[in-house]
Amino acid sequence: MSAASPYDRLAELGIALPELEGGQYSYTPFVSHNGTGFVSGQIPKHDGGVAFTGAVSDASGVGRAQEAAELSALNALAQIEQAVGLDRVAQIVKLTVYVASGPEFDDQPAVAEGASKLLGAVLGDAGRHARTAIGVPRLPKNATVELDLVVGLREDREAPADAAPTASAALERVLARAADAAPALAALPRRRRAELLVALADALEAERAALVAIAERETGLAEARLAGEVTRTAVQLRLFAETVAAGAHLDVRIDEADPHFALGVRPELRRTQIPVGPVLNFSASNFPFAFSVLGGDSASILAAGCPLIVKAHSGHPELSDATAALARRVVAEAGLPEGTVQVIHGQESGVAALRDPRVRAGSFTGSTHGGRILADIAASRPAPIPFYGELGSINPVFITRTALDERAAALASEYLASVGGSAGQLCTKPGLVFAPTGGGFGEAVAVLASGAAPSEHRLLGPRIAAAYASGLDAVLALDGVELLVPGAIRVDGDEQGWVTPTVARVSLETLRAHRELLAEELFGPFSVVIEVPEGTELAPLVDEFIEGSLTGTVHLGRREAEDGWPAQGLAALVQALARRAGRVLFNDWPTGVAVTPAQQHGGPWPATTNDSSTSVGTAAVSRFLRPVAFQNAPERFLPEELRDDAPPRLQRRGSAAGDSLSWGKLALPG
Amino acid sequence: MSAASPYDRLAELGIALPELEGGQYSYTPFVSHNGTGFVSGQIPKHDGGVAFTGAVSDASGVGRAQEAAELSALNALAQIEQAVGLDRVAQIVKLTVYVASGPEFDDQPAVAEGASKLLGAVLGDAGRHARTAIGVPRLPKNATVELDLVVGLREDREAPADAAPTASAALERVLARAADAAPALAALPRRRRAELLVALADALEAERAALVAIAERETGLAEARLAGEVTRTAVQLRLFAETVAAGAHLDVRIDEADPHFALGVRPELRRTQIPVGPVLNFSASNFPFAFSVLGGDSASILAAGCPLIVKAHSGHPELSDATAALARRVVAEAGLPEGTVQVIHGQESGVAALRDPRVRAGSFTGSTHGGRILADIAASRPAPIPFYGELGSINPVFITRTALDERAAALASEYLASVGGSAGQLCTKPGLVFAPTGGGFGEAVAVLASGAAPSEHRLLGPRIAAAYASGLDAVLALDGVELLVPGAIRVDGDEQGWVTPTVARVSLETLRAHRELLAEELFGPFSVVIEVPEGTELAPLVDEFIEGSLTGTVHLGRREAEDGWPAQGLAALVQALARRAGRVLFNDWPTGVAVTPAQQHGGPWPATTNDSSTSVGTAAVSRFLRPVAFQNAPERFLPEELRDDAPPRLQRRGSAAGDSLSWGKLALPG
Structure with a gap:
């Protein structure tokens, strides 16, 4: 099988896809759902007219009718190209060919071959299809053939915007x-x-x-x-x-x-x-x-x-x-x-x-x-x-009443810095902050932001700017969203977005009602403060609102960190955060990820596609290794680290002869 | 809903699915995408001809036309059976019936009933479908009816045989x-x-x-x-x-x-x-x-x-x-x-x-x-x-000429024991043995096997027995397959299979020509010896024939294991095996997997779905763990192993304050 693309094959065949006309009817030439596309009925249109008209009455008409089928199929390919691109065709699944037929003509399959062969020539294996060919007395605009297609689509094709793809x-x-x-x-x-x-x-x-x-x-x-x-x-x-x-x-x-x-x-x-x-x-x-x-x-x-x-x-x-x-x-x-x-x-x-x-x-x-x-x-x-x-992450933060009583202004200032850093384009940006009602956190944030006008930062590119602007509009239009820090978005002549941080405040009920907008990452300098009524258990909020996150944070008061102080609810909160996040922080903010041996940058879906590893810190190397055991290997065939003369620190966790006789006694040193 | 299978129902109805003819056209009878299958247009073909021809002109023709529809539907079921198996039909989604109709005939729905009822009778609830029936003047080969189907497929097709599934x-x-x-x-x-x-x-x-x-x-x-x-x-x-x-x-x-x-x-x-x-x-x-x-x-x-x-x-x-x-x-x-x-x-x-x-x-x-x-x-x-x-594994074994010269009879005996153990139903059964031409390994195996008649062992169940019998038939029917040990398969009254080991010998060329049968696991006591001409490089054979395997084995002569003896080709062989297998053995056989800390039971696809781990040995526990880091956590919120009083052996691989200043000097102790 050739590895050529449909575009290569079209070029090889010397075929150009036809220009398409705008439609005059109330239907759409191509509609897809769940990876399957449907092409509307195509007739042998060419240069604004219908190139092949009239019914086939006998074998002498098959040749022209095959051309009609081929041209109709080419029009169908042009519709696919315009709608999603021919390179997204995983498989032509079904071709139905209607042949305008005189009363005695019954070789519709021969006519349909004109379309089938073209699909194979342009799409290779992806052009193989199931087919039905039938005769009908009359087709639209007296066309000789009409056909439609069902098309299986590939799921991939992000961003066709990249320039100069590697050939x-x-x-x-x-x-x-x-x-x-x-x-x-x-x-x-x-x-x-x-x-x-x-x-x-x-x-x-x-x-x-x-x-x-x-x-x-x-x-x-x-x-x-x-x-x-x-x-x-x-x-x-x-x-x-x-x-x-x-x-x-x-x-x-x-x-x-x-x-x-x-x-x-x-x-x-x-x-x-x-x-x-x-x-x-x-x-x-x-x-x-x-x-x-x-x-x-x-x-x-x-x-x-x-x-x-x-x-x-x-x-x-x-x-x-x-x-x-x-x-x-x-x-x-x-x-x-x-x-x-x-x-x-x-x-x-x-x-x-x-x-x-x-x-x-x-x-x-x-x-x-x-x-x-x-x-x-x-x-x-x-x-x-x-x-x-x-992937994305919402990075929830919980602040206790005691912490607020001790340092509300400092927390507000650190929060705004964490939300605005790198224009909010960090995977560890704190997206949701749960703070006690009446503790004054929102007010401290609002007061602080109203002081000095923050400086504007550019977002990474026009697509991110557009997504941020529309995402922000959608969130701010929700009922029950209060603006604590009214940020700005300015789009310049190059479609670049320049922004300052925006912070909103909502109740738990509003979060519950609009979690699909409020509890999802919005890439850019935006964050939401949630008011949590006194006495609310915090751990269930994690289970309710956080599916998976890179981080989870708790801000505690001094005494809450000390042994002996009652902290049943806080221990449950920490355990809940550990179940949903890869890193649990105390009295700190999640942005800023140290590159060290003990770092963990990962977490359950949708924070990552695979939560058994990390993408920051030295444990990241394990992702690209695979274990191999050597049984009774002569020294000369062993990798350096397995040889008898390897540094002793490398030889760990083995089992010495005789060990197995005491397995289960649980008497070995910890 | 009845729990009967479509096959049970066909048997009950006394219907045999028709034989299918090869296609003469450029389309495919059945194509599926994303779990939806499309059956090409089917006409009432029977025994190479079209059994029902001509248009229906009035009510008197409905009976025959219904039979035509029923036969067309039966052909459609045969296409599904051939392509994916009727037991994969989750639902017939859509039936379209084209009826060749005279100018006055308008009871196409009555004709279509012939097809609809058959689908229900064979598939039960899964045969319920949406339907369109239309009249057309003429169909291919003057058939009375043509129909096509859209079919929803089950994703899974393992064993519908399990009794009493958990409700x-x-x-x-x-x-x-x-x-x-x-x-x-x-x-x-x-x-x-x-x-x-x-x-x-x-x-x-x-x-x-x-x-x-x-x-x-x-x-x-x-x-x-x-x-x-x-x-x-x-x-x-x-x-x-x-x-x-x-x-x-x-x-x-x-x-x-x-x-x-x-x-x-x-x-x-x-x-x-x-x-x-x-x-x-x-x-x-x-x-x-x-x-x-x-x-x-x-x-x-x-x-x-x-x-x-x-x-x-x-x-x-x-x-x-x-x-x-x-x-x-x-x-x-x-x-x-x-x-x-x-x-x-x-x-x-x-x-x-x-x-x-x-x-x-x-x-x-x-x-x-x-x-x-x-x-x-x-x-x-x-x-x-x-x-x-x-999953499955072929477990290649390489024997050097020197090893054979030293111990051919012992190797043959160990090999037969490894192939026949647990009736060959082990994932580490040696499936391919590469031995030098003229070294006498095959002969030693044949002589040994011809001595004492091996005792018969039962395979695990009827399905495994049937798969083994048909797999063995297919392999032994290939040109160039020589029988070294003619094993037996006996099926008892309960459809249980009783077997003795079978060993075949082929040339490298035969292996190359039929790798899809010879280099794939056949579950049961069967193995293949490949004759390797003197001077053949062995490492490229691994790359050519082994995609991924649980084990790879080398049998060496005494001197080949010693430092200093020339062994360039053997070192390359060992490296090639390590690239394709999870465990590389020397002078041993792969069956028998010790449960120990250093065991590795896994390997590249198709040996496993995920080769970063093992399913035997203590490293297996890591598959079900996920890393979490705690940042600045008060002692009281830490899991036991992270607390300051945890046993010192647990606190490893960290980074001490100041360390980072010397990173890159590569001066730390190994």
Whole structure:
């Protein structure tokens, strides 16, 4: 089967899709529902007229009628192209062909072949369909043929906006290079992998000024924030270098051979983790360094020993290319294969790469909608692969009455800073704050905001600005929404949005009535304060309103943190937050995610597509490793970390000969 | 609604589905997309001709036209049966009937009744449909009727055979109890969880005799094998008890607060793992204890602190209920909630439970086909969940010439024992053995097998016996397949299959030509020896023939294991096996999987649905845990393992204050 696209095939066949006329009737040429599309009846229209008219009366008319069927099918393809794009056709499911037939003519199937063959020629296997062909006495405008289609659609096609998508031949080279690089990178001593990460960090910092200038222009983020992000990204690469050099992430386990094993003689087993192979990382819009070409996902992919392919975000293509060029140079200087770090552009290329059998895992930072589409593609491949998407998050915050009594003004000020930082475009922005009625939190926020006019910040791009503006309109139009901080949105001549923070206040009842708008992330500097009546149990609110979140926060009073002070409800709240979030904070705000060994940046759906891992912190490397045990292996065939002379700290958690005889006595040291 | 299958109804009606002819046109008789199937236009074809021709002109023709419609509908059912199987029809959604009609005839609905009634008679409620009937002057081949169908398909098609599926009200109670039990189990001190596991092990061994008697009757496995399996299952529970008590599986990490952190002041972070919530475990047919109600998956689910729901395998329902009763008693004696361990029956209940939002992860041991269906369901939920399926495996073995020269007879004998053990119904059965041409391995196997007649063993059930018999027929019918050990299959009056091992030999070319039959698992005592010409590189054979496998094995000569002996090709072979398998063995056979900390039982698709984990060994517990970090948490709100007074061995892999300043120097101790 050829891997050509429908566009390639049309070009090869020398066929141009016809221009479509506007409709004069009260129906729609193409309607889809649940991934199935229906094309309205098409006749052999051409240049404003009907090219083939009249009934077929005998075999002599079949040739022309086949042409009529072919032209009608071409019109149907043009309708699909206009509505959703031919590249979204997963399968032509059903073709029904009506042939205007004289009283004796009964070879409608021969006529229908004209349409069937065209569909196959343009769409390949996706053009294979079920078919019904029937004869009728008369068709609209005396056409010789009318046909309609049922079409199965692919689920993917986000953002067709990306410029210059990586062409398929170029993508093939990228994938081939990544696959070629995999064994070499897997065999590379860990020390050399660590040195590569350090060299990348050094190069990034050496080119800081040039890179930040590009990023400022492409993203509208402030220079200081971007410069800090470069430092963060470099520190992150160095931390992963330490991690890979130390090797504890390999979770090495060694069981001695055991002649006295409880279930009979046991062989020796040595277990480590090996890289999964090429990994595709979809980078984020909001962190052009820290979650982009050399960001956290990339650092953990390289630390694992996997070839890295980054699908650049369309919001900063030039920065992505500049970072990729830097990486290519460092990789070449280290004498490593070209396939070690590569960048591709365009949503279509990203999807094609995710479907390619050479890609063995995927990672993603972005919207719930986009992440789910990609996760579904990864799961539905003939050979499914793990996909780690970090998506949206509402990040609930609970403030106790005691905390407010002690420091309402400070809490209000920290809150506004957390909501407005990076123009609210952080996955850890506190989106919902539950504060006691009458505790004065909302008032403190309003007073503070009315003081100095906050400075305007640019949102990342026009699409985000438009989504923020319409989302904000919808929320503020709800009954029961009180505006505490009236923020501004200004759209400039380039359709860029400039914003200041907006904070609203609602009752629990209003939240309950409009949770689909109020308890969902709105990307931008907006947050909601919920008034919680005195005496309300807090843990059930978590269960009711929070499906899954990256973080959950509690602000306590001094005594509430102390042992002995009654805190039954607070303990239940903390447990409820731990069930729904990946990180539980006390007396702090969720924005600002430290890159450290104990960090956890993940959480139940819809915070991530896979809550068994993290996308920040050194545990992130485990996503791209796969365990392998070696049974009775001669020393010479073992990876370095499993050999007898490996550093002792690596040899952990094994089982010594004889151990099994006391299993179940629970007498081993904790 | 009657529980009869469409096949039962066809038999009752005395109707045989017609044979289908190959198509002469460019369309496909049946195409489906997103669970909806479309059947191409069907006319009343019979025995190669059209049985009913000509238009209906008045009421006198209705009777024959109804027969034409009935025959067309029967052809449509045959198309569905051929494409996907009638048992996958959830609903006939739409029937369109075209009736060749004279100018005055207008009772097309009466004609269409012939088709509608047949659909109802064969499919019961699933045959109820929407319908359009219209008159046309002429149909293909002058047929009297043409009709087409839109069909709603079931997603699952495993075993509709299960008896007495758990009714939905009962299932609702099971799910509610599991959800209720989750917080209590999560909060249970680890020591008590360990004690529960030990108590389950003790109870299992105390009831060994009674349970083995049921298992013997239900599965046909030998008493000694089953008694050993009980011991293995009990030891496994005790090992998981030790694991949970020790707590190392929690991967505790503590980062000190750090005023000198490289990126500014850093808060304290303490990270542990918490149970994901209720887990659904689909148990296996071939290990009625070790991979069933209290088997390895169940032990790791309970060790993680998750409520356990087991979908019992239909091959041993009574044993499953007896084991569940024992577990209920132990759970009650421990004072734990009833929802701690529960069993459900029936594929439909299993699928309904997997779709329920209260279930937070799934595990499975069984066929690639069944596992994939369930994995797809888990991935396509509104809130997707992790699903750990352990599926089929081919388990390639490579024998060097040197190894054969040293011990051909011993290798042949060990091989036959490994293929025939448990009647070949083990996921680690060696399915492909690559041995050098002229090395005498095949001959040694044949000679050995021709000596003593092996004793017959029963396969697990009639369905497995039928699949084995037809699979074996297909393989042995291939050109180029030489029979080394001619095994027997005898089917008794209860449709149980009794078998002795079969071993075939083929060339590399034959393997290449028929890999879809020869390099796929055939469940039962069958294996293939491949002759590998002298000088063939072995690593590329792994890449060519092995997609993913639980194990890969190398048999070496004594000197080949020693440092210094040239072994470039063998090192490449070992690396290739590690890329495709979860366990690489040397001078041993893959059957027999030790339950230990370093065991790895998993591998790339199609060996598992998720190769980042194991289903045997203590690392299996991680599948049902999720990381959570606590930031600046007062001691009182921390889980026991994160408190300052937790045993020191638990506090690992953190980052001390000041550390970050030397990240990237790679100077820390390994």
